[in-house]
Amino acid sequence: MDDFFAARSQMALSLGFHIIFACIGMVMPFFMAVSHYKWLKTGDEVYKHITKAWSKGVAIFFATGAVSGTVLSFELGLLWPRFMEHAGPIFGMPFSLEGTAFFIEAIALGFFLYGWDRFNRWFHWVTGVVVGVSGLVSGILVVAANAWMNSPGGFDYVNGEYLNIDPIKAMFNDAWFSQALHMSVAAFVATGFAVAGIHALMMLKGKNVAFHTRAFRIAAIFGAVAAVLQPISGDISAKDVAKRQPAKLAAMEAHFHTEEKAPLIIGGIPNEKTGEVDYALRIPRMLSFLAHGDFSAEVKGLDQVPVQDRPPVAVTHYAFQIMVGLGMAMVLIALLYFIALWKKRNWLRGRWLLKLFVIATPMGFIAVEAGWTVTEVGRQPWIINGIMRTADAVTPMPGIVYSFYIFTAVYISLSVIVAFLLYRQIKMVDKLYN
Template sequence: MEVVVEAFEPALLPSRIQMAFTLASHVLLVPLGVALPSLTLLMEGIGLARKDSVALKIARRWSVVMAVQFAVGAVTGTILSFEFGILWPRMMGRFGSAFGLGFAIEGWAFFLEAIFIGIYLYGWNRLRPRTHFLVGLVLPPAGLVGAFGVLASNAWMNTPAGVTIVEGKVTDVDVMAALFTRALGYEFWHFVIAIYLTAGFVVASVYAVAWLRGRRDHYQRLAFAVPFTVAAVLTPVQLLVGDLAARAMAEDQPPKFAAMEITWQTRD
């Protein structure tokens, strides 16, 4: 056994580095990929309710960015799915039956979102405005379900539950317990609020630059105000949720929390 461990030891650090790089690249796309559909629908709803052609114009432009983000995110997400099996084959082989369901849920949500993004984009000026808006309502829940699946798998790796291990092998899996582990609650809400907050500020920043350059017409004001309001409202909420998440992590995973705080030497 020692020989096998030593044989794989040189590959451990490169595998971690590659996984970290791919995750860091992918997560940059996630806020707009998941939250932008909600912002787009909010803007479209404002346009329909107020009969505001400018709001509808903004929503249509955002929908194009939404589709591009989804496509690029799909590429990096696919790479990640392969890396789990290639870089960590033993972990997936032993525990895949425990936390693999989360990835299956994410895959289902991905295809659902892909279908309705296509319909939503194609439906501009082809579907009745109300019908087009109703079609788009599928997108935010699909994105959140996909995020739930990924976070459920991640939460299981942080706080494993719902499995029976006999002689190092998983012999029984309680699906619900494996999905809804202790870490899922604070991970999910912290992440969801973070992506909406980040997307709101990123989108608003584009139009803030236009404001600084003197472009302050109705288009620029509305395109700035909606995402900025969403982000501003969520900011104090995230402070509270983040504090709860940090406290829970300090209790569940003290070494990880110490690493996050750059505390190399700890004491009881």
């Protein structure tokens, strides 16, 4: 493993680890706020117990997310110094604002955790809402910075120099809305299904059924609504990518040849040497429609991209297929759940529906990881799309491979510790509220 590959691998590992905690930190406080509101309005103590239990989980994820997020910010400077030298003054504003949102989130979380029976009950509830809103804003700001890497703006690039810098325009670049929308909805899907799946498992085991049934319903409704909305945000994002990054779209779809009435490829094994996709299912004209809203539109293929500028096709295509496949599976489960709520109430007592949610527990987060793989690998070989290559931004310092091994060990250790803490928390909840 050379230092360039080690630097990319370390960033991938750090982002892949952090994104789980970022999603939960963005979403879980809203679950908490709903449960808290239900307790305030109904006086049902079970909702109070749910709120307290979830708040302890949020605290664990917040602490771990804060550490991993801080590491990511340092890695940008340590591993990619030339990138930060030029890009820092341009897209630094969303990172600065994200820091402000993070501090607000931390303060509000402290108020919420230690405010039980100390604050006015509704003020206490508001502090929990602030945790959710500031966490969501924090995530959107970070995504805006990443979107700038995919759609650089807010400056003029003349003779290798970055001139006329406008940080506001850079932050609100052409990609920020579609990426922020898609990521935010994905966070609700992933967290909703994960939390619902855990509570569904406890219901199947017959443990503290009243507690887990109420918790399951809150998480399942959030996850199901978001899952149904996600294809809409995905369509917006795909059309935006087709317009701004046709090479990425071509890699996502393994679309090698520019053509009108382009078919949508499902599955398959792309062969970059021959420019063909073996064993794929093709839906005529559908890619043209999904990319441009016209069944006869031309879709640019990789044949219009210089070989040295093409992203890795296989990784991007497989990751995209995983993301879409898991997303559609969760849409199906969401629709079944809505049918159960609306027409088939007896389904809610069926073990088969709970088992579906248990199976879906990891699906959302796997889809999120696959989606970020599409975003980052599909942009290669550029760290700033069309302007700076990733290979030109990496640090010249040797020995990055050892740093990668050390960070891998650290993240594995953190994962084990977090899993243990969550397991202990679940066991404690069953003992306290059974």
